[in-house]
Amino acid sequence: MLPDFQTTIREQHPEKVLLLHHWDTDGLASAAILLDEFARLSPQTEAVLMHPTINNYFLTTSEFDSISRLKPSCIVCVDINFPLDVIERLERITTTFVFDHHSQTAEIHRPGLQSTKYPGCSMLLNDYVMKPLSLVSVLGMVGDMEDRIKSRPDFYPQVEEMMKEHGLTFDQIQRITKRIDTMYMVGDDKGLEYAIMLLRKNPLDALTDPRLSANEQELKDVMAKTLSQPLQEISSLILYMPIVSEYSLTSEVTRAKSQQYPDQIIVTDQRRGADATLYVRRRTAPIDLGCVVDYARAKGYNAGGKPEVAGVVLPEHELDAFREEVFALLKKALPV
Ligand SMILES: [Mn+2]
Known part of the structure; x- marks a missing residue:
């Protein structure tokens, strides 16, 4: 018991x-x-x-x-x-x-x-x-x-x-x-x-x-500037945007972009010192993002989420390679 x-x-x-x-x-x-x-x-x-x-x-x-x-x-x-x-x-x-x-x-x-x-x-x-x-x-x-x-x-x-x-x-x-x-x-x-x-x-x-x-004021301009950046089209269903900021914006930016593009999967990342965060979010795309979490954990990274969101923390110098792997994984898991 x-x-x-x-x-x-x-x-x-x-x-x-x-x-x-x-x-x-x-x-x-x-x-x-x-x-x-x-x-x-x-x-x-x-x-x-x-x-x-x-x-x-x-x-x-x-x-x-x-x-x-x-x-x-x-x-x-x-x-x-x-x-x-x-x-x-x-x-x-x-x-x-x-x-x-x-x-x-x-x-x-x-x-x-x-x-x-x-x-x-x-x-x-x-x-x-x-x-x-x-x-x-x-x-x-x-x-x-x-x-x-x-x-x-x-x-x-x-x-x-x-x-x-x-x-x-x-x-x-x-x-x-x-x-x-x-x-x-x-x-x-x-x-x-x-x-x-x-x-x-x-x-x-x-x-x-x-x-x-005061926080809201401080973040307003940074968010607006970040959100105005164009997304890169990885495939018709996958959009990507790198985030450069001293603040933690991945979750919020990914949410906002996901709302704007509900049928696509949004991938963002942000480097913070020796670490980096990678976020994936979807609304209508038929995929359980647990697959990203499992994949990241199998590589020894810290990761978590729900079917509609995945967050991964990994060493900054491994981000570029890992992001490519995530793109490949998503493409494979999505119906064509
Ligand atoms: Mn919660």
């Missing part, structure tokens, strides 16, 4: 819990829900927030070392599709719970809850803790799915319910997620915790928060 998360918190009142969360809106909303849960079930428990280095879907040796030194009673991972070996290494430190909706964690059968049925981890957690629906719980799935959430008859009614309750349009809800996402995009590590606290207090504050406004 796997240990039950709520029972563990409620009955054992762990002294210190490490909460490892993803850096996007879904990860931050999920962390906010869990912090509320700790406060409710075991107020004496100290919850320590931590996230992997932005863009890394793994932990570095020094991050593992600081986790060991922290001596947490248990670890909770939310919305990060860590490879199994990372989870196993965490389990060697202490009991680890995993709450996730990514396909890479779907079959790992760990304490917590893993289910790909959910379009957002925040919604998965909301159901898990059996709380009444909240704005925070729908924000994660709007952040992850954007307007595609409208085509989920099993989950869009929950978004509509929150729109009604808070007098918001869908665009305003989406705007909250976009503004929250600026924190990781500008690389503001401390700001992630600030955003979690803002979500716990009142997610509507995100619409006017000055710190988020």
Whole structure:
């Protein structure tokens, strides 16, 4: 029997819990829900927030070392599709719970809850803790799915319910997620915790928060300049664009381009020091991008995603060769 998360918190009142969360809106909303849960079930428990280095879907040796030194009673991972070996290494430190909706964690059968049925981890957690629906719980799935959430008859009614309750349009809800996402995009590590606290207090504050406004302003010109670049046509179904910026733009640029070209597969990449990130996203193209994740992992790279998106982190000097391999892989997997 796997240990039950709520029972563990409620009955054992762990002294210190490490909460490892993803850096996007879904990860931050999920962390906010869990912090509320700790406060409710075991107020004496100290919850320590931590996230992997932005863009890394793994932990570095020094991050593992600081986790060991922290001596947490248990670890909770939310919305990060860590490879199994990372989870196993965490389990060697202490009991680890995993709450996730990514396909890479779907079959790992760990304490917590893993289910790909959910379009957002925040919604998965909301159901898990059996709380009444909240704005925070729908924000994660709007952040992850954007307007595609409208085509989920099993989950869009929950978004509509929150729109009604808070007098918001869908665009305003989406705007909250976009503004929250600026924190990781500008690389503001401390700001992630600030955003979690803002979500716990009142997610509507995100619409006017000055710190988020400053981020948004900062990113506006960079994004516009990047998005105005032409895409390179690799084939009729594959479009590619390299991104050059000091900010993390791959995910956001790829989303925007995918919206603009819904029938094509968008491939982007960005170099950051010794590493590079490669992103692939599709909307209607009949392909499960898990094939890119599997391929990258077989090469020893860190990779994760869902059927419609794949993200890979790899050594910068291997990017050019790997990108060509991804193009070949996509061409082979697509129907002619
Ligand atoms: Mn997510």
